[in-house]
Amino acid sequence: MLRPVIPLSRRHLLGAAAGSLMLGRAAHADGQLLELSSRPENYEAPLEALGTRITPLSAFYIRSHFARPTVDPAAWRLTLDGLAGRPRTFSLADLARYPQTTVEAVLQCAGNGRALFRPRMPGVQWTRGAMGNATWTGVRLKVLLAESKPASAARFVTLRGADAPLLPATPAFVRSIPLDRALHEDTLIATHMNGAPLTPSHGAPARVVVPGWVGDDWVKWITRITLGAEEDPSFFTATAYRFPSPPGAPGEAIPPARMKPMSWMNTKSVITSPAHGAVVRPGKVEVVGVAFSGPAAIARVEVLSAGEAIEAALEGQPTRYGWRVFRAAVPVEAGRVAIGARATDGAGGTQPDEPVWNPSGYLHNAVHRVELEVRA
């Protein structure tokens, strides 16, 4: 690939040197992410890097609320407490003695797509790349919870990680999920991602994995799981990460009583190539993307162009929680063309033309359209 001519200023050379120090630390030196913020770490993937079944670490988005904690794996402990007949503490060595389970699952930020809503709302302005598909390996949380003997009054588990806000008045990132989901056989305390130990940015040494559910419950750097009769009353469970049921009009304020915690993801597809604004030749253009859903598996993906819907081929075999790569060859003629993709799941769930507006900008799943310039 031709590289552009870069004027070599001393500043650039210093920057390149600093960059190479960074590369030396990176697990995948040839990857690039898009920096929404460096402090705390919030990075999304460029879409062209997401068109494969498994997303490599070099293209896996990173979301954080606070500074990345440094956790000593030897000193790390996971505490299970609260309404537990036998509170327990586990080290990494303890976890390694349990049967290990691997689940392939999409991880998507609740706010993926926030920047696309109108009217706009505050928050990290993700576009479409805050998502990835990986294999997650660890111990089933139900096994660990069984060891702690949950009391009959327990209805929720509250998940706490090692990350912490700087100021005392800032609420910690704490999430509660129903005990039922925590006991689901696919909910994991994962130590590995794509077959390798979790990296610090992805929650080392262990994180919660809730396949099929929105990313806000996949707590990184997990240290404490507390059984309780109620959800945690603090901000990140009681106020944040809630979706209006039913939704209101764009821009409409919603009374708190109508805001419910999110759980399953919704049906979604994203075109990973060609890119929006790309120039292509007349004839057939190969459209590639990924599609995934909540409880019901993807049934079909239609690629939309010039009033026609072409059923895309879905690659590989479906997995319970992973995404499907789709491909379609779309005829295009000279001029400007808009290409869309719409996924439908087995329960008829599909993507709306306009996103379902909500005050926090969550669960964006409107049909993705890319505009192409077609010329010889």
Next chain:
Amino acid sequence: MRWATALLIVIASACTRPDPAARLDAGTHARSGAATSTAAIAVRTTTAADMLALLPQSGDAQRILAERCLLCHGLEHVAQQRLPLAKWTAVIDKMARWGTPLAAGEAELLARALAEALPPELPDVPPRRVPTRP
């Protein structure tokens, strides 16, 4: 034309690593919303100091941002928002509840300055590409 200048703003972190200079195709990032990046589009980075200088006219707003807001997060968090005054006010109120020290009148001053500099109609600036972190 300040908004046109603002188009060139990308907020660098404290550890700036200059990217190769390239065009910013303003047409791709118009009202239709934040477009996905294309291979042809990169961004001209600037330092946090540059961003401060281009933000709100009032030196007081720049000072407040640098002294108080940067305690917890980088300026990119501020610069990527696109909000009307009422929503800027609500965000700053929340930040104050979360511990940001703000004297009487400073929250309103900051909200007005940010609403003028970063309103909803200002086009998005694509984020810069960086090497993958560990």
